[in-house]
Amino acid sequence: MDSAVLLDLLGNENRRRILRLLSHKPCYVTEISEYLSVSPKAVIDHLRKLEEAGLVESRTDDQRRKYFHISRNLRLEVNVSPYGFGAKSAYPASPSLDMTGRCPHVSLDSTLGYETDSVSVSELATELGRLEELENELSLAQRWVHGRVTEVLDRLNDTIGADADSRFYAELLAAIATGADTTTEISREVETTEEVVEDALLRLADRGLVKRHRDGWSVL
Numbered sequence: 121m122d123s124a125v126l127l128d129l130l131g132n133e134n135r136r137r138i139l140r141l142l143s144h145k146p147c148y149v150t151e152i153s154e155y156l157s158v159s160p161k162a163v164i165d166h167l168r169k170l171e172e173a174g175l176v177e178s179r180t181d182d183q184r185r186k187y188f189h190i191s192r193n194l195r196l197e198v199n200v201s202p203y204g205f206g207a208k209s210a211y212p213a214s215p216s217l218d219m220t221g222r223c224p225h226v227s228l229d230s231t232l233g234y235e236t237d238s239v240s241v242s243e244l245a246t247e248l249g250r251l252e253e254l255e256n257e258l259s260l261a262q263r264w265v266h267g268r269v270t271e272v273l274d275r276l277n278d279t280i281g282a283d284a285d286s287r288f289y290a291e292l293l294a295a296i297a298t299g300a301d302t303t304t305e306i307s308r309e310v311e312t313t314e315e316v317v318e319d320a321l322l323r324l325a326d327r328g329l330v331k332r333h334r335d336g337w338s339v340l
Contacts, residue, residue, distance in 0.1 A: 122209075123196060123207035123208050123209045124207065125173070126173070126194075126196050126207075126209055127196070127198070127207055129169060129170070129173055129175075130196070132166070134156055134158060134162070134166055135166050135169070135170060137155070137156055138152055138156070138163070138166055138167070138170065138176075139170070139175065139176075139190065141155055142176065142188060142189055142190050143190060146179075146187040146188060146189040147187065147188060148185050148186060148187050148188070149163050149164060149167070149186070149188075152167075152188070167188055174191060174192070175190065175191060175192075175194065176188050176189070176190060176191055177189060177190075177191040192211065193211065193212045194209060194210075194211060195209065195210045195211075195212075196208075196209045197209075197210075199266065201266070201269070201270050201273075202270065202273075202274075203270065203273045203286070203287040203290075204287055272290075273286070273287065273290055276289075276290040276293065277290070279329070280293075280324070280327065280329065288310070288320065289320060289323075289324060291309075291310045292306060292310060292317065292320055292321065292324065293324070293329065293330070293339055295309035295310055296330065296337050296338065296339050297339050301333075301335065301336030301337050301338065302335070302336040302337075303317050303318050303321070303336075303337075305336075306321070306337070321337055328340060
């Protein structure tokens, strides 16, 4: 689902409270209504929107009472800084995803230990605790990276002096520094046309920040 749609959907406090309640247990409309202290009609409207977004599903028990529950895992990330704003949503990767080589900066133990039916409850509980610790560590790492990105961009901005285009110029320099040297490769990395990249590189060259070689560009 588009992250902008999710942000609009979750901008409503009562819908967030409904999801918080359903994360603990499935509930029927009257339970949710009493929890929120709002009318059942308003709850039904919120649930309808959450169902349309694919966040909530329902089932009917033997007494024909409809219970609502969260349908799937979803992660929504919002990044706000002086150099940009972005939001992205992601669903959990397949358990069979091979993490080897995918996270060179993070050490992950991808051996989950419960791939057979013989695993015990104790082992599962231990694994849950380990994964929750890892989740907290990754959250802290994300905050650290976000702060470092802003710090590095601040320093590049002071050096480049490119005003409103500082983030774009910084991405050009980063693309060259990490291996892209031809205009074609750089344009692919920063996702813009070769003409725009060429013009920007010439401006950076005038400032003495990059240099053109016979085979491409390099950072000075």
